[in-house]
Amino acid sequence: MSQEIELQPPDDQISAALEEKPPLFDLFYSSGVFDERNADTEAAIDEVVSSLQPEDRLSVAAAIRKIARQHSEDAIRRVESRMQLAQEVGRIGCFEIDMRDGTSVGTPAFFELYGLPPDQGSWSQHEWLASVHPDDRDNVVTHLKQLAAGTELTRLEYRVVRTDGEVRWTASRARIEIGPDGRPVQAYGIQQDITERKLVELALAESEEHHRHFIEVNPACFWTANPAGRIKVANSAAAIRFGVPFEAESAVANPPLVHPDERAEVMAAWQLSVKTGKPYDIEHRMQWGDGEYRWVHARAYPRLGSGGKVMAWYGATEDIHERKLAEQRMSWMATHDSLTGLANRLHFRNRLEAEIIGCEGRKFALFLLDLDGFKLVNDTHGHDVGDELLVETARRLRDLVGSRGFVARLGGDEFTMIMPHVESDASSEDFSRRVLDELSKPLPVRGATVKTCASIGIAIYPDDDTSAIELLKDADLALYAAKSQGRSCWVRFRAELREPAC
Incomplete structure (x- = not known):
C-alpha cells in the first residue's frame, strides 16, 4: 500500500508527467473516488512516474496522490451537495429499513415529510405505520410484507398524517439487499412528497367522473x-x-x-x-x-x-x-282554421300572392263562396250543428279541389278556392256547378237533416286583375252579385260590377 510523503517535486516535473500520461486523471474522474488500495490506481501512478528520474519518482507519485485525493473529495462533496439540493427541490427523502427489526433511518428530508425534526435519525416501524393515513394503512402493511418477502417496492402512493395534523400524499420506492442466507436484510428507498400533483390528479379524476355521470344521465x-x-x-x-x-x-x-x-x-x-x-x-x-x-x-x-x-x-x-311537434302545431295554428282544418285568411293571402308570382303567364281562377241560409241553421238547430255544417262543407270542398288547387276558410261561412287549372269561363262555370251540386246534398246532423247551398263569385287572373288585393275585390263583387240574383248560383266577374248601383 502506498504511503503519502510530504515532498514537493518541481512543478515542471509533475506537469510533464501528467501531460505525457493523461489517462491517470481519466481514471480518477471516471471513478469519482480516489482509492490508493485500487490496483489500477497504483499501476496508473507507476506508469506516470516511470519516465522520471528514479530519485524524483517517489515525491511526484506522492504529489499526484494528494492532488487526486483532493479532487475526489471535492467531487464527492459536489455530488452530495447536488443530491441534497435535488432532494430539497423534489421533496425527496432517503431511508433505510433494517428488515430484521423494522427500524428505519433517514435523511432530514425524509423526516420532514412527516413533520418530524430533521435530526430525528431513526424511527421504529410502529411509529412509522402510526403516521400512515388510516385509510391507506392496510395497503402499506401489505406492501411491507411483500418487501419482507424479498419483493422490490416499485412504487407505492399513500397518505401520511404529519405531526401537525396535515395530510400529505407521498410516493415510495425501495430495493432489497439480500443476505448470505437468501433473506432480505436491508431495504434502501426514497420517499417523495407528491401532494400537489396528487391533488391535481384527484381533482381531474373527480371532474372526469362528474362529467361522465353528467353525460350518461x-x-x-x-x-x-x-x-x-x-x-x-x-x-x-x-x-x-x-x-x-x-x-x-x-x-x-x-x-x-x-x-x-x-x-x-x-x-x-x-x-x-x-x-x-x-x-x-x-x-x-x-x-x-x-x-x-x-x-x-x-x-x-x-x-x-x-x-x-x-x-x-x-x-x-x-x-x-x-x-x-309543438312548433309545427303552433305554426299550423297560425295559418289554419282550428274548426275545419282549412287554411285561414292569412295563409290564403300568402298563397294568393305566391300564386301570382309563380304563375309565369298561366291563368288561374279565384272562387269566393258563401253558404246560403247558414244563419237560419244556427238559429234553428244551434251553433253545434252550424259548426258541423262548416266542417262538412270544408271536407266536401277539399275533396272537390283535391291536390290541384287550394281551399281556405276566410271566416264565418265564407270560403275561397284557388284553381290553377281553371282558366276559362266555361271551365270556371263547370267547376262552380259541381260545387253547388255537392253542397246542396242534405246533411244528417243529430237526428235532423240540414240542407243548404251556396253563392259563388269568380275572378280570373290575369284577365280581371293582376293584383292580389284587386283580384279578391273582383271575386267579392261577383259574390255579392250572385247573392243579389237569388243565391244558389255563381257569377263571373265583369267590369261593370265595379260601377256603383244607381
Whole structure:
C-alpha cells in the first residue's frame, strides 16, 4: 500500500508527467473516488512516474496522490451537495429499513415529510405505520410484507398524517439487499412528497367522473368522431335511451337512419363540415330502434390542430321531437282554421300572392263562396250543428279541389278556392256547378237533416286583375252579385260590377 510523503517535486516535473500520461486523471474522474488500495490506481501512478528520474519518482507519485485525493473529495462533496439540493427541490427523502427489526433511518428530508425534526435519525416501524393515513394503512402493511418477502417496492402512493395534523400524499420506492442466507436484510428507498400533483390528479379524476355521470344521465347522445366522421366513443346510456345504434366506427351522418326526405340535405351538410372544418348544425328526422322517426338536433364542433387541421369531432344528438311537434302545431295554428282544418285568411293571402308570382303567364281562377241560409241553421238547430255544417262543407270542398288547387276558410261561412287549372269561363262555370251540386246534398246532423247551398263569385287572373288585393275585390263583387240574383248560383266577374248601383 502506498504511503503519502510530504515532498514537493518541481512543478515542471509533475506537469510533464501528467501531460505525457493523461489517462491517470481519466481514471480518477471516471471513478469519482480516489482509492490508493485500487490496483489500477497504483499501476496508473507507476506508469506516470516511470519516465522520471528514479530519485524524483517517489515525491511526484506522492504529489499526484494528494492532488487526486483532493479532487475526489471535492467531487464527492459536489455530488452530495447536488443530491441534497435535488432532494430539497423534489421533496425527496432517503431511508433505510433494517428488515430484521423494522427500524428505519433517514435523511432530514425524509423526516420532514412527516413533520418530524430533521435530526430525528431513526424511527421504529410502529411509529412509522402510526403516521400512515388510516385509510391507506392496510395497503402499506401489505406492501411491507411483500418487501419482507424479498419483493422490490416499485412504487407505492399513500397518505401520511404529519405531526401537525396535515395530510400529505407521498410516493415510495425501495430495493432489497439480500443476505448470505437468501433473506432480505436491508431495504434502501426514497420517499417523495407528491401532494400537489396528487391533488391535481384527484381533482381531474373527480371532474372526469362528474362529467361522465353528467353525460350518461343526459338525454342527449354525446359522441366523439375521427376527422372523417367515424364515431369513436358515444355515451351508452343515451344510445340505449334513444334506441340508436351509435357504435364504434359508425358514421355520424348515418344515411339508413336519416328520414329519406332529409337524407340528401343531412349528408351534404355533414360532408361540407368535414371538408371545411366548420361546425355541423342541423335538425332532421332519425329512425329509432322501434322504427319510429323522431326529430333530432345534431351538432358537432371540430377540435383543430396546427394549421387549422381537424383532429377530432365532438358532437351531440338531441331528441327534439316533442318541441318540433309543438312548433309545427303552433305554426299550423297560425295559418289554419282550428274548426275545419282549412287554411285561414292569412295563409290564403300568402298563397294568393305566391300564386301570382309563380304563375309565369298561366291563368288561374279565384272562387269566393258563401253558404246560403247558414244563419237560419244556427238559429234553428244551434251553433253545434252550424259548426258541423262548416266542417262538412270544408271536407266536401277539399275533396272537390283535391291536390290541384287550394281551399281556405276566410271566416264565418265564407270560403275561397284557388284553381290553377281553371282558366276559362266555361271551365270556371263547370267547376262552380259541381260545387253547388255537392253542397246542396242534405246533411244528417243529430237526428235532423240540414240542407243548404251556396253563392259563388269568380275572378280570373290575369284577365280581371293582376293584383292580389284587386283580384279578391273582383271575386267579392261577383259574390255579392250572385247573392243579389237569388243565391244558389255563381257569377263571373265583369267590369261593370265595379260601377256603383244607381
